[in-house]
Amino acid sequence: MRSQRPYHHGDLRRALVAAALEVIAADGPNAVSLRELARRVGVSHAAPAHHFGDRSGLLTAVAVDGYRLLVDELDRATDLRDLGGRYVSFALTHPAHFQVMFRPELLDRDAPALVAARAETRERLERGIAAREPDDPRLGGLAAWSLAHGLATLLLTGNLPSLEGSDPAELFRAVCTHPLLRPEPER
């Protein structure tokens, strides 16, 4: 935040990620342009390339950042239902991160930092499931994750306009409890 910009920005990498998050939150990930981010931050058009290689490198950094935040959030969960609530809540408080995290074609799929961050997240989810459903965590995990992820995605894509203002965690809890998801009665 200096009036005269020195030759070295000092914290360019972080600044670019922050700028990218703003753009994504406003207009989605495809609106992200390396050149415009550079302009916003006040560096030359090719400066971002040095830190991220290319566009997908930048978005990968955003995704990694997101996975780290999500892990922090999930670590605070007390039980499985709370875990799901926090998952949905994270998606809505960090929509830019969440979108990028689940758009693999935008990312460097095999970047070590990304696979590590993803593995860490998955471990948290599996741990939450295993605590509740020790016998067959696979199917249970799938059910819980699908429900939370679907709710989050539908909310984020504007498909549930009537629920726009609701508390996401509360919503997940309600949906989770709904009798509809119980096994169908024999007919």
Place this chain on the structure above:
Amino acid sequence: MRSQRPYHHGDLRRALVAAALEVIAADGPNAVSLRELARRVGVSHAAPAHHFGDRSGLLTAVAVDGYRLLVDELDRATDLRDLGGRYVSFALTHPAHFQVMFRPELLDRDAPALVAARAETRERLERGIAAREPDDPRLGGLAAWSLAHGLATLLLTGNLPSLEGSDPAELFRAVCTHPLLRPEPER
């Protein structure tokens, strides 16, 4: 499929949508370039603009196409669980359509054809819910839609590699029945 291309293509609109679907299925929606589609189809670089206006117009046409196909599929459903199964199944057999349908920032949100197609789809979903849960279809619908949509999305984004080959409808049925989603016992 003629050796000499006449001045008028004859079915350019449909051909462009088909080409777009190929590209999307291969590399995602951002990989769609009007110029490359034109090249594939054998017309000049500005021909697509006449039919779709701009890029988002083309993708909107793809989305509308997708909603129509989805409606056709959902109309075949016998009960609610079948409806969900068909939803997930559609997502995996028409991944290109599905992706675009749920990426609002790529579309002309208010295009009449789009809002009509979307309304028609939503009506099918609500009808399926109301048949099972006549009292409070809102929450039940949310639960079922979230579960189906989440499962579909996780499968499509490669987050469930171990389930890659499975039958989607079968998966939905299993997930739907899983006791995890029953109300938690009092503690």
Place this chain on the structure above:
DNA sequence: AGCGCATCTTGACGTTGACAAGATCTGGTG
């Protein structure tokens, strides 16, 4: 036969991602 309009082409402009080569600064070694 001929006209109007939808369809398609050609050409141009500004923007972007990516690459290459050079400028500037920083931290550590002598």
Place this chain on the structure above:
DNA sequence: CACCAGATCTTGTCAACGTCAAGATGCGCT
């Protein structure tokens, strides 16, 4: 303290893209 190696950033360039404007072509209706 002098100085160098490498990290950081700039400048210049290229092909590709979306979009617009203006012109060419041919279909179908009268």
